[in-house]
Amino acid sequence: MKTLISLICCSLVLSATHLVNAQEVSNASFIYQASQDLSNTDTIPGFESKTNKLKISGIVYDSDGITPASNIIISIEQADERGDFDVREVNGERYLHNRGFIKTDADGAYTFYTYIPGNDRRFNMLQQLFVKVKEPNDPPYEIASILFDEDPLLTKLCRKRIAKKGDPSRILKPTLVDGVFVAQKDIVLPSVVDALN
Template identity: 55%
Template sequence: MKNLLTAFCVLCFYSAINPIAAQQTSIASPIYDRSENQLSNTDTIPDFRSKTNKIKITGTIYQSDGVTPAKDVILFIEQPDEDGDFDLRRAGEDRYVFHRSWVKTDADGKYTFYTFVPGNDRRYNQLQQIFPVIKEPSKEEYELETFLFDEDPLLSKACRKRIAKKSDTSRILKLKKEENLLIAQRDIILNAAK
């Protein structure tokens, strides 16, 4: 009887703790590190001015119909530095990627990031990538497929074929040079409601 009571107490304790931990998982996402009222539809990544391969990534985020602009959608990006390494920093006990940025779409669904071309991590044969996370109003955040670069030497023909077969080729950014800035267009269509 004593073992049964102990098991019941442990079960109750575990049941009380588990939902709390499950509710805190989304708060751990870096998309929540900046207050929503601080966001605009344009942002600049740290160290932008000191980088050589500067990029302006601009686009429109559309509702799942692919036509209606999505207002007040938060788009968060983080990326490695020019050597392909993530510059990790500390704020108290939390660690974060230094090269990160947030935007919130305007009424026309438009957004703009000023950033730089990330490097390849050749130790692990990684592509040049920007890692986006999206958050629609009153919905959970979710990750998008990484933004890739058309001129990346590691983006082989075989890799391009796999992307064309299994995912969206618009994730490969085609850069155009305008004065001292590379320009890329990346429109995004939100996932359909589940």
């Protein structure tokens, strides 16, 4: 039974999409946020009150993995520390309160101040940051979620499956620095071919 739960958990996390429709930031909401004056740094609501504060910084690269990608909009959204999703509504638009938006600078750099989310207890889901990307003149799309090395639900089997899919870098190993967990997460944008698959 434990193996079955582990397999289900792994199958769910290997998909970049959310499990519950209410968790999704709609494209309309995303595009509205993307139209705002964004910087390359953002802070998730409630950051200051959280126990497991987290600073994620990195460089976004074009699909060649070498060229920094500027003016790329990235959003993250997540559960709170208890694993619950704070879904709110404004003007009929549902969105996750625990989210942030950045636009990469000329060097492709970005930073999010957030916190390590809890496990979604309803679905036995891993601790995850869900990531959405918008390149200039293209619609937003999701990429693989960000995971955490210390997550008790991240089993050996799940790690093997993630490694087989070729993206072990999605598992963060934050280091505690002056009371804040710090992690580097570079992102390589998918090529046109990858995006179509």
